[in-house]
Amino acid sequence: MNEAIKTYNDQQAALDKAICDKLAQCICNALPDAENKIWHAHPVWFLDGNPIVGYSKQKAGWRLMFWSGADFEEEELNMRGGKFKDASVFFTTVDEIDARRLKRWLKKSRDIQWDYKNIVKRKGRLDRLK
Numbered sequence: 001m002n003e004a005i006k007t008y009n010d011q012q013a014a015l016d017k018a019i020c021d022k023l024a025q026c027i028c029n030a031l032p033d034a035e036n037k038i039w040h041a042h043p044v045w046f047l048d049g050n051p052i053v054g055y056s057k058q059k060a061g062w063r064l065m066f067w068s069g070a071d072f073e074e075e076e077l078n079m080r081g082g083k084f085k086d087a088s089v090f091f092t093t094v095d096e097i098d099a100r101r102l103k104r105w106l107k108k109s110r111d112i113q114w115d116y117k118n119i120v121k122r123k124g125r126l127d128r129l130k
Contacts, residue, residue, distance in 0.1 A: 001024055008038055009043075015093070016057065018094040019091055020043070020062070022097050023062070023102075024036075024043065026102045026103065027045055027106060030106035031052065031053075031109070033047070035047075035049075039051070039054070041056075050115060050129065052066070052110070053065065058090070060090045061090040061091050061092035063088050063089075063090055064088060064089050064102075066105060067084075067085065067114065068086070068109065068112050068113050068114045069087030070084075071112050072109075072112060076089055077089050113128075114128055114129065115128070
């Protein structure tokens with residue numbers, strides 16, 4: 001894991017840190033070849049420069065967002081974005097994180113991707129990569 005993400009997680013309150021550490025561990029295990037860094041002030045994992053998954057603190061809890069998650073056909077990823085293909089789930093405790101379910105979503109994040117890397121070049125148009 002990128003040192004900046006470890007620092008980010010370490011700066012959270014104890015209960016939040018536990019959630020962040022669990023998410024980061026699961027993501028790193030499932031996507032070992034993904035680049036990970038702090039991007040727009042939040043931990044994000046990338047495959048070939050394309051953002052795949054990240055988490056951030058929101059009013060409702062910790063939001064785990066999959067950039068292409070709307071196409072995963074997963075009921076639990078119920079927080080869908082508007083004009084993009086993102087989908088999210090929220091966690092308020094570490095016990096809510098189901099590692100098997102998260103592993104399934106992370107596999108789908110590798111298999112189902114929209115091209116966010118080139119969205120600016122394409123003037124907001126998303127193209128399917130996988």
